[in-house]
Amino acid sequence: MYININNLSFAYGSKAIISNLSLTINKGDYLVIRGKNGAGKSTFIKCLLGFNPVKSGMILYDEVDVIDFTEWTRFGYVSQSFDDFNYEFPLTVGELLSISSLKNTLESERLKFLEKMGIFEIINQNINSLSGGQLQRVFIVRAMLNKPDVLILDEPTASIDKQNKEFFYSTIEDLHQEGLTIILISHNDDIEYLNYSHILTMYSDLTTSFEERGVEVKEGIL
Amino acid sequence: MFLTFITDLFQQDFMLRALIAGIMLGILAPLLGTFVVVRRLSFIADTLGHFSLVGISVSLFLSSVGITIFFERPLYLGIIFSIVGGLLIELFRRSYTNYKEISMVIVISLGAALSAIFFSLSKKTGSLYNYLFGSILTVTNYYIVLILITAFIVALLFILYGKQILAVSFDETNAKFLGINVNLFQFVFIIMLSIVVSVLLESAGVLLISSMMVIPVAAAMKLGWSYKSTLIISIIFSELSVFFGLWLAYSLRIPSGAAIVSINVIILLAIAISKRLKQKIRISKLDKMQ
Numbered sequence: 074m075y076i077n078i079n080n081l082s083f084a085y086g087s088k089a090i091i092s093n094l095s096l097t098i099n100k101g102d103y104l105v106i107r108g109k110n111g112a113g114k115s116t117f118i119k120c121l122l123g124f125n126p127v128k129s130g131m132i133l134y135d136e137v138d139v140i141d142f143t144e145w146t147r148f149g150y151v152s153q154s155f156d157d158f159n160y161e162f163p164l165t166v167g168e169l170l171s172i173s174s175l176k177n178t179l180e181s182e183r184l185k186f187l188e189k190m191g192i193f194e195i196i197n198q199n200i201n202s203l204s205g206g207q208l209q210r211v212f213i214v215r216a217m218l219n220k221p222d223v224l225i226l227d228e229p230t231a232s233i234d235k236q237n238k239e240f241f242y243s244t245i246e247d248l249h250q251e252g253l254t255i256i257l258i259s260h261n262d263d264i265e266y267l268n269y270s271h272i273l274t275m276y277s278d279l280t281t282s283f284e285e286r287g288v289e290v291k292e293g294i295l
Numbered sequence: 296m297f298l299t300f301i302t303d304l305f306q307q308d309f310m311l312r313a314l315i316a317g318i319m320l321g322i323l324a325p326l327l328g329t330f331v332v333v334r335r336l337s338f339i340a341d342t343l344g345h346f347s348l349v350g351i352s353v354s355l356f357l358s359s360v361g362i363t364i365f366f367e368r369p370l371y372l373g374i375i376f377s378i379v380g381g382l383l384i385e386l387f388r389r390s391y392t393n394y395k396e397i398s399m400v401i402v403i404s405l406g407a408a409l410s411a412i413f414f415s416l417s418k419k420t421g422s423l424y425n426y427l428f429g430s431i432l433t434v435t436n437y438y439i440v441l442i443l444i445t446a447f448i449v450a451l452l453f454i455l456y457g458k459q460i461l462a463v464s465f466d467e468t469n470a471k472f473l474g475i476n477v478n479l480f481q482f483v484f485i486i487m488l489s490i491v492v493s494v495l496l497e498s499a500g501v502l503l504i505s506s507m508m509v510i511p512v513a514a515a516m517k518l519g520w521s522y523k524s525t526l527i528i529s530i531i532f533s534e535l536s537v538f539f540g541l542w543l544a545y546s547l548r549i550p551s552g553a554a555i556v557s558i559n560v561i562i563l564l565a566i567a568i569s570k571r572l573k574q575k576i577r578i579s580k581l582d583k584m585q
Binding site for chain 2: 215
């Protein structure tokens with residue numbers, strides 16, 4: 074999927090968060106978004122996913138405006154805190170994956186992915202008994218179940234330790250190698266683990282820089 | 296006394312009707328109750344019940360001024376008003392996204408106020424008691440048909456869309472990426488809930504319907520290890536409450552709804568206390584080992 078962001082601006086009320094952001098994400102790109110808290114990283118992701126209505130500028134998915142876009146099953150999304158998810162009611166990992174799968178049966182390819190992510194061992198465990206790292210893996214698997222074209226991850230390693238972090242990022246790299254487009258919000262500390270192709274830095278003064286790895290600043294500070 | 300109850304259950308028509316209505320109530324209430332609890336909308340049945348009561352009070356008011364079209368079946372207007380109440384909840388919920396309970400307080404207050412006004416205007420406040428507390432022992436054949444049709448429709452909807460309703464209930468944000476039209480499912484769910492609450496009103500009553508939906512689920516959550524097991528346990532608790540509640544109501548001549556809810560609460564307390572005791576015993580064993 075080809076994603077074109079053109080002069081995107083966004084504000085919560087009178088507080089501007091994003092100003093005139095333009096960039097292009099091609100199929101198979103691995104884009105890392107970094108910046109301090111409040112720089113607008115999550116707000117940008119919410120615009121991309123249609124949660125924040127775009128009033129100024131444009132986001133195009135294969136030439137279709139985000140406002141008219143309906144094929145959201147082409148996206149996999151792992152949010153920062155899963156605040157919307159109800160953890161307290163009993164639900165096993167298997168049940169979660171079953172209700173999150175568009176088809177009733179899991180194909181062998183998807184079963185292999187579950188095995189690779191170490192989900193089989195915890196398939197009958199209650200979601201609320203999992204550690205932060207296990208939970209993260211489960212949500213990645215959920216996002217990947219329906220074979221999306223683009224995987225969006227909002228600070229996915231916020232609640233996992235260093236060892237799990239390395240495993241997590243190597244899994245993301247494998248998915249990228251298989252041709253998946255990755256958009257990942259990351260802490261600066263995590264950059265060393267990432268084999269990204271592009272990096273977008275967002276600053277608190279609404280400026281941004283967009284660079285291709287190994288290439289001089291492409292669009293400069295806008 | 297128990298044997299007389301069992302004999303009468305199958306020999307007396309009104310008891311058999313109560314048993315059938317009770318079995319349906321015992322399945323429908325916790326089935327929808329699990330979704331209501333997952334979505335943290337435990338007060339919604341109470342709210343819809345109050346708005347359904349508006350429909351019933353309007354029916355009585357209309358018949359008092361000579362419009363008798365709904366006199367025989369006030370439940371019809373009850374269902375319509377319950378749906379209106381459900382839609383109002385959704386409307387207010389979107390204005391107060393992080394304060395879902397505010398929408399219910401607004402609708403429940405409006406429902407209570409309008410019911411009081413129309414009951415008063417109809418001069419039939421005496422019938423209010425039955426609608427507030429319900430009476431499963433006085434249900435008619437017509438009601439049995441109605442509750443069976445309702446159960447059939449609910450079962451059909453769950454067979455067709457259960458997975459989607461569960462996905463939206465557990466994680467509204469992610470449902471979009473499963474290709475689910477979240478707004479449509481919210482709409483279908485609220486209409487289904489409104490109809491079920493209105494139908495159950497006659498047997499369970501406005502004030503007790505919510506407890507019949509939520510308490511068996513709350514008890515089952517303490518024992519369940521998965522969604523499926525929690526649902527099955529909650530239905531078992533609910534059916535046990537209906538059966539023993541009917542027995543108590545029949546034997547002691549007390550309101551059936553109150554008896555059923557009391558048994559529900561006793562089960563919940565017994566489980567909560569036994570779990571606590573079990574935990575304490577385990578901790579003391581660990582302390583001794585150290």
